[in-house]
Amino acid sequence: MKAKVIITPKAEVLDPQGKTVQTALEQMGCTGVGEVRVGKYIEIEMDGEHDEVKAKLSEYADKFLANPNIEDYRLKLED
Amino acid sequence: MNFAVLQFPGSNCDQDCVHVLRNVMGYPTQLLWHKENNVGDADAVVVPGGFSYGDYLRTGSIARFSPVMGAVKEFADNGGFVLGICNGFQILCEAGLLPGALIRNRSLQFRCEHVYLKVATYNSPFTSQIPEGKLMRIPIAHGEGNYFCDANTLDEIEANDRILFQYADREGDITDHANPNGSLKNIAGICNAERNIAGMMPHPERAAESALNEKDGRLVFESLIQSLNPASTTA
Numbered sequence: 001m002k003a004k005v006i007i008t009p010k011a012e013v014l015d016p017q018g019k020t021v022q023t024a025l026e027q028m029g030c031t032g033v034g035e036v037r038v039g040k041y042i043e044i045e046m047d048g049e050h051d052e053v054k055a056k057l058s059e060y061a062d063k064f065l066a067n068p069n070i071e072d073y074r075l076k077l078e079d
Numbered sequence: 080m081n082f083a084v085l086q087f088p089g090s091n092c093d094q095d096c097v098h099v100l101r102n103v104m105g106y107p108t109q110l111l112w113h114k115e116n117n118v119g120d121a122d123a124v125v126v127p128g129g130f131s132y133g134d135y136l137r138t139g140s141i142a143r144f145s146p147v148m149g150a151v152k153e154f155a156d157n158g159g160f161v162l163g164i165c166n167g168f169q170i171l172c173e174a175g176l177l178p179g180a181l182i183r184n185r186s187l188q189f190r191c192e193h194v195y196l197k198v199a200t201y202n203s204p205f206t207s208q209i210p211e212g213k214l215m216r217i218p219i220a221h222g223e224g225n226y227f228c229d230a231n232t233l234d235e236i237e238a239n240d241r242i243l244f245q246y247a248d249r250e251g252d253i254t255d256h257a258n259p260n261g262s263l264k265n266i267a268g269i270c271n272a273e274r275n276i277a278g279m280m281p282h283p284e285r286a287a288e289s290a291l292n293e294k295d296g297r298l299v300f301e302s303l304i305q306s307l308n309p310a311s312t313t314a
Contacts, residue, residue, distance in 0.1 A: 012229070017187065064140065065136070069227070070182055
């Protein structure tokens, strides 16, 4: 299956990349732009059952893929 | 007294640290490849700057799982002195040996320049020999030096006198303008609760000898040497 890990900076963490992208969108004439946050997206091909993969990736996301001091993450599994 | 300087794929300040410790300060110093499982006879370990593992994923996030970091953790747990400089600071934070994280500079620019540092505490093995009131002039070179931690951690760090250095202007005032990266409280360096592990973004090894007409960084190494061996002469 394909696992997707979406990592974003925590709400309280300054995100200068997001701010710069937001300003650029506004300067390009894109209307209605609110806050922009720039994160990371990781795709991982995994073998195993859904629950097992989810538990395993949660463990490794907590200790490696994301830094809990500064980032949140979401896991999505596609069977 | 022996020093060990770690070397990861992508370290690039390792030789500078070895040069300063071995040739300028005059102490036996070994390079320690990241696959080593122990720190040998080292009395202090320096985690140098650079771009370990290409800074992939997050700065320091892959280096912290190198075998040698397990040995460094054990060494530090037993009270050994560990100094992380630049990427070394980032690695120590990722490893959980120091709190918080270093995130992208608020300017998004890689900042490579001299800064002034105010010494926030002399009560550490890394700052004890710095003359009181001395404003340190030391270079920085980083894209991710913006120190961040949650509010409780920051309170704890401040309450326990764990900030070592803060970015200041040339008058010694800690201002937002003097903050090169957006660090909370202008933090340039901190230590752990037990005060044997320190991390700093500025590069003391790049300002440690008369040949460069830059000697302020030497005071950090003199402090470390004095702390390891109070009988040593550090003139």
